[in-house]
Amino acid sequence: NEFLQQASHNQVQEVAIYSIMENPMTACLTADTEVLVDNRVTPLGEVVDGWQADATTQVTTIASLGKLGPSQLLGVHKNPAPEELIRITTKSGGQLTLTANHEVAADRWGQNGHGPWVRADELHAGDRVYALKHLRLEGKTPLAIDLLPSSFRVTDAALLEEVKQGLQAKFGAVRAAYQTLGLVEPDPRVTSLPLAALRQMVAALGGDWQEFKLRIQEVAPPSGHPRAALVELTPDLFYLFGLFASDGSVDWRGPGWSRINFTNSDASLLAAFAMRYRQIFPDAELGRRSKTGGGKIDGRPVNSTQESFDLYSNNFLFGVLADAFGVRKQAEPTWALSRMVGLPEAHIAAFLAGVFDGDGSVRLRTYANQWPVGEAYLSHSDEQAARDLQLLLKRLGILSQLRQDRTVWRVEMHGANLRRFAELAPAQHVGKAAVLAEIAALPKPALDKTQEQVLPFKAGQALAELPESHTVLSRSTLFYYKTGRSRPVAGNLAAVMAEAPETAVALAPYLDPDYFLDTVTQVERVVNAGQYAHVYNLSLRDINSYLANGIHVKNCGCFECIAMVIPEANGIMVLSREDPSMTPAGMTFSTLAGIAGGGLQTPGIMGVGKYYMLSPKFIAADGGFKRVVWMSSFLKES
Numbered sequence: 001n002e003f004l005q006q007a008s009h010n011q012v013q014e015v016a017i018y019s020i021m022e023n024p025m026t027a028c029l030t031a032d033t034e035v036l037v038d039n040r041v042t043p044l045g046e047v048v049d050g051w052q053a054d055a056t057t058q059v060t061t062i063a064s065l066g067k068l069g070p071s072q073l074l075g076v077h078k079n080p081a082p083e084e085l086i087r088i089t090t091k092s093g094g095q096l097t098l099t100a101n102h103e104v105a106a107d108r109w110g111q112n113g114h115g116p117w118v119r120a121d122e123l124h125a126g127d128r129v130y131a132l133k134h135l136r137l138e139g140k141t142p143l144a145i146d147l148l149p150s151s152f153r154v155t156d157a158a159l160l161e162e163v164k165q166g167l168q169a170k171f172g173a174v175r176a177a178y179q180t181l182g183l184v185e186p187d188p189r190v191t192s193l194p195l196a197a198l199r200q201m202v203a204a205l206g207g208d209w210q211e212f213k214l215r216i217q218e219v220a221p222p223s224g225h226p227r228a229a230l231v232e233l234t235p236d237l238f239y240l241f242g243l244f245a246s247d248g249s250v251d252w253r254g255p256g257w258s259r260i261n262f263t264n265s266d267a268s269l270l271a272a273f274a275m276r277y278r279q280i281f282p283d284a285e286l287g288r289r290s291k292t293g294g295g296k297i298d299g300r301p302v303n304s305t306q307e308s309f310d311l312y313s314n315n316f317l318f319g320v321l322a323d324a325f326g327v328r329k330q331a332e333p334t335w336a337l338s339r340m341v342g343l344p345e346a347h348i349a350a351f352l353a354g355v356f357d358g359d360g361s362v363r364l365r366t367y368a369n370q371w372p373v374g375e376a377y378l379s380h381s382d383e384q385a386a387r388d389l390q391l392l393l394k395r396l397g398i399l400s401q402l403r404q405d406r407t408v409w410r411v412e413m414h415g416a417n418l419r420r421f422a423e424l425a426p427a428q429h430v431g432k433a434a435v436l437a438e439i440a441a442l443p444k445p446a447l448d449k450t451q452e453q454v455l456p457f458k459a460g461q462a463l464a465e466l467p468e469s470h471t472v473l474s475r476s477t478l479f480y481y482k483t484g485r486s487r488p489v490a491g492n493l494a495a496v497m498a499e500a501p502e503t504a505v506a507l508a509p510y511l512d513p514d515y516f517l518d519t520v521t522q523v524e525r526v527v528n529a530g531q532y533a534h535v536y537n538l539s540l541r542d543i544n545s546y547l548a549n550g551i552h553v554k555n556c557g558c559f560e561c562i563a564m565v566i567p568e569a570n571g572i573m574v575l576s577r578e579d580p581s582m583t584p585a586g587m588t589f590s591t592l593a594g595i596a597g598g599g600l601q602t603p604g605i606m607g608v609g610k611y612y613m614l615s616p617k618f619i620a621a622d623g624g625f626k627r628v629v630w631m632s633s634f635l636k637e638s
Contacts, residue, residue: 028077028079028098028099028102028535028536028537028556029044029096029097029098029099029102029535029536029537029548029553030044030045030081030085030097030098030532030535030536031043031044031045031046031532031534031535031536032044032045033045033096033097033098033536033548033549034338034548034549034550035047035059035060035538035546035547035548036059036060036135036546036547037057037058037059037060037073038057038058039058039060039137039138039341039342040341040342041338041339041341041388041391044536044538044548045534045536047073047076047536047538048076048077048078048536048538049078051073051076056072057072057073058070058071058072058073059071059072059073059538059540059546060546060547061540061543061545061546061547061552062105062130062514062515062543062545062547062552063543065509065513066509066510066513066514066515067136067513067514068132068134068135068136068514069542069543070542071540071541071542071543071544071545071546071555072540072541072542073538073539073540073541074539074540074541074577074589074593075538075539075556075589075591075593076536076537076538076539077536077537077538077539077556078534078535078536079534079535079536079537080533080534080535081528081532081533081534081535082099082100082528082535083527083528084100084525084526084527084528085097085098085099085100085525085526085528085532085535086098086099086100086102086120086121086123086523086524086525086526087522087523087524087525087526088104088120088123088129088520088522088523088551089520089521089522089523089524090129090131090518090519090520090521090551091401091451091518091519091520091521092131092390092399092400092401092402092451092518093387093390093401093402093403094131094402094518094549094550094551095549096548096549096551096553097526097532098120098535098548098553099120099535100119100120100121101119101120101121102119102120102537102553102554103117103118103119103120103553103554104117104118104119104120104123104129104551104552104553104554105117105118105129105130105545105551105552105553105554106118106123106127106128106129106130106520107127107128107129107130107456107457107487107517108127108457109457109484110484116130116552117554120523121523121525123520123523124520124523125520125521125522125523126519126520127519127520128454128487128517128518128519128520129517129518129520129551129552130515130516130517130518130551130552131515131516131517131518131550131551131552132394132514132515132547132550132551132552133394133397133399133452133513133514133515133516134394134397134514135341135391135394135395135514136514137341137342137395139342139343139344139345139347139348139395140342140343140344141233141343141344141347142233143213143214143233144230144231144232144233144317144321145195145213145216145219145230146213147320147321147324148195148219148320149195149222149256149320150194150195150196150199151194151195151196151222151255151256152194152195152219152220152221152222152256152320153192153193153194153195153219153220153221153222153224154192154193154194154195154198154216154218154219155191155192155218155219155220155224155227156215156216156217156218157191159215159216159217160191160192160193160198163193163198163201163202163205166201166205167201167204167205170204170205177201177204180204181200181201181204183197183200190224191224192220192224194222216230217229217230218230219317221254221255221256221257221316221320222255222256223254223255223256223257226314226316228281228283228284228315228316228317229283230317231280231281231317231321233321233347234280234347235346235347235349235350235426236276236279236280236350237276237280237321238325238340238343238347238348238350238351238354239272239276239350239351239353239354239426239428240273240276240277240280240318240354241322241325241327241351241354242350242351242352242353242354242355242356242357242358243262243264243269243272243273243354243355243357243358244260244262244322244327244328244354245327245328245337245351245354245355245358245359246354246355246357246358246359246360247262247263247264247269247358247359248260248261248262248263248328248358249261249263249328250319250322250328250330252319252330256316256319256320257314257316257319258314258315258316258318258319258320258330259312259313259314259315260312260313260315260318260319260322261310261311261312262310262311262312263291263308263309263310263311264308264309264358265306265307265308265309266429266430268428268429268430269357269358269428269429270288270309270311272357272428273311274286274288274311277311277313281313281315281317281318284313284314284315284318285313285314286311286312286313287311287312287313288309288310288311288312289309289310289312290307290308290309290310291308291309291310292307292308324339325337325339325340326338326339326340326388333382333384334382335380335382335384335385335388336388337385337388337389337392338388338391338392340392341391341392341395345395345396345424348392348395348396349396349424349425349426350426351392352378352389352392352393352396352421352425353425353426353427353428355378355380355389356376356378356421356425356427356429356432357427357428357429357432359378359379359380360376360377360378360379360432361376361377361379361432362374362375362376362377362432362435362436362439363375363376363435364435364438364439371442371443371445372442373414374414374415374418374419374422374435374438374439374442375412375413375414375418376412376413376414376418376421376436376439377410377411377412377413378400378410378411379405379408379409379410379411380408380409380411381407381408381409382409383404383409385409386402386409386410386411387402389411390402390411391550393411393413393417393421394550396420396421396424397420398413398417398420398421398424399413399417399451399452399516400412400413400417401414414450415445415448415450416444416448416450416452416453417452418439419439419440419442419444421436422436422437422439422440423440446491447489447491447492448489448490448491449489449491451516451517451518451519452516453489453490453491454487454488454489454516454517455487455488455489455490455493455510455517456487456510456517457484457487459487459488459493459507459510460480460481460482460484460486460487460488461481461482461484462506462507462510463478463481463488463492463493463496463507464478464479464481464482465482466496466500466503466506466507468496468499468500468502468503469496469503471499471500472492472495472496472499472500473492473495473496477492487517490510490511493507493510493511494511497511515552518551537555537556538555538556539555539556539577539593540555541577541578559577559596559607559608559609560576560577560608560609560610561574561575561576561577561607561608561609561610561613561635562574562575562589562592562593562596562605562606562607562608563605563606563607563608563619564583564585564592564604564605564606565604565605566584566585566629566630569584569629569630571627571628571629571630572619572622572627572628572629573585573628573629573630573631574608574613574628574630574631574632574635575589575592575631575632575635576589576610576631576632576634576635576638577589577593578632578634578638579632579633579634579635581632583630583632584630592605610635610638613625613628
């Protein structure tokens with residue numbers, strides 16, 4: 001910079017430059033970073049390593065007006081990890097590890113037209129980053145049959161006989177059918193078929209498996225015994241899963257065979273578990289025995305001071321369905337609760353209520369000369385499971401804070417978030433439900449200033465510019481908003497809208513966003529001592545950002561277009577990122593992005609901007625714009 005100041009006679013004060021050899025600007029994140037892809041929580045490393053160029057994959061991000069929206073995945077990037085990374089920690093407990101130059105959306109006053117983007121190594125404690133608040137998804141309830149492993153067997157006698165008759169009619173004999181389909185003919189005494197084989201047979205008969213599977217009523221584990229009626233995945237079942245997750249255990253006794261236990265000292269919870277269990281699994285026996293002394297829960301020694309009881313049952317179907325939703329899985333890791341994120345809100349609320357009833361806590365504190373304060377938390381011994389509980393709460397629009405308390409992780413709720421939990425979670429524990437009812441009935445504060453109620457600086461500017469605000473808010477408040485000395489709170493915007501409804505056009509978008517401003521509590525440099533071999537990033541089409549561990553980050557949008565030499569025509573083709581079709585080079589934009597992006601230097605291929613094509617300097621050494629022999633229709637129209 002000193003050299004440039006002297007050489008330019010102080011016309012240039014500062015520049016940002018880098019070496020493409022030493023630092024190819026591979027702004028990326030670590031493999032374990034979680035992103036929302038096609039409404040499923042997936043580690044970023046898995047997305048990159050498993051991506052197929054022809055797939056229509058949607059990544060969730062924060063779109064216009066602060067609402068969540070999808071953006072199509074165009075390309076993926078995988079680069080060697082640098083020697084040093086940045087780790088960001090937020091007040092809510094969020095964490096994100098990324099390269100120093102990766103940009104994060106932060107709310108700062110006056111960012112010189114660069115939007116909300118700030119390099120990770122330029123963030124400081126006290127900054128506020130945009131983070132996920134309300135994960136609004138169109139929840140869907142899967143069928144139980146779709147969650148069973150293909151080795152599980154169908155035991156419906158009438159249905160299997162129908163398939164058998166169809167095979168005989170088409171192939172002349174059942175044995176001939178098995179030989180033609182490449183299947184091993186079972187012993188005649190076997191009265192069940194594996195799901196995989198049955199599906200192959202239905203296809204051979206010209207049937208529609210999606211329709212056929214709806215008729216399956218009874219299944220069995222790979223051994224063929226015992227048999228169980230398929231169940232509907234109701235909120236009551238997920239309440240059982242919640243209790244099972246908090247105070248249950250499972251003993252896997254073979255492929256698809258499990259013994260489940262639920263241990264508790266509260267009579268109301270034992271009754272709630274038994275009633276729902278018998279309603280959902282009427283043919284499964286549920287035993288009960290007294291349990292005294294100590295024991296272990298997830299490896300932690302527990303000594304009961306009250307008489308407790310153990311409810312137990314051999315139920316392969318319960319075990320395999322719980323496993324499918326990440327509750328006490330048979331394989332490591334034992335927990336994967338984020339698998340529930342795509343369920344309807346009623347199912348998620350029921351599961352969280354079960355976890356709260358079994359392993360949660362709530363209390364109503366009353367301080368001298370102050371109003372009562374409600375506090376509640378869910379707890380879990382596994383950190384990732386606790387983070388998944390946070391995510392499931394966000395499906396209900398509930399924010400929480402993650403804290404480590406000795407050997408467990410607590411997901412804490414306060415204020416408006418706790419009141420919302422009290423309204424939505426159908427708690428069955430008599431004592432806890434009573435306290436939640438008291439909390440729900442508490443008067444709301446006149447002006448809520450908790451973290452999620454604090455809005456961006458631009459909301460304060462919009463508020464200060466409205467003449468109607470001056471009749472509601474004080475001059476000092478509006479001055480602070482106008483000059484960026486403080487951020488506004490949602491209550492003040494709501495007060496102005498109530499007084500002057502015509503201001504809703506300008507203010508309403510700020511009041512119900514899907515994001516909140518999460519305060520950065522720590523920014524630390526992390527030495528990469530071989531822990532991370534690679535770092536990863538995505539290129540998106542419509543919105544050039546995505547959510548990473550719930551924090552809004554920029555994508556790898558290195559270029560709007562790709563220019564490539566076409567040797568056969570001795571010319572240049574230019575393809576824009578909006579065009580998903582095939583090019584004369586035999587590759588799509590996403591394939592070419594993998595060659596030209598991520599800091600790679602590939603002869604004959606270059607990322608360019610649209611407006612650069614109109615510049616006299618556009619590939620001037622190669623003949624300029626006249627050298628272009630093909631461009632995508634999207635680019636021509638734009």
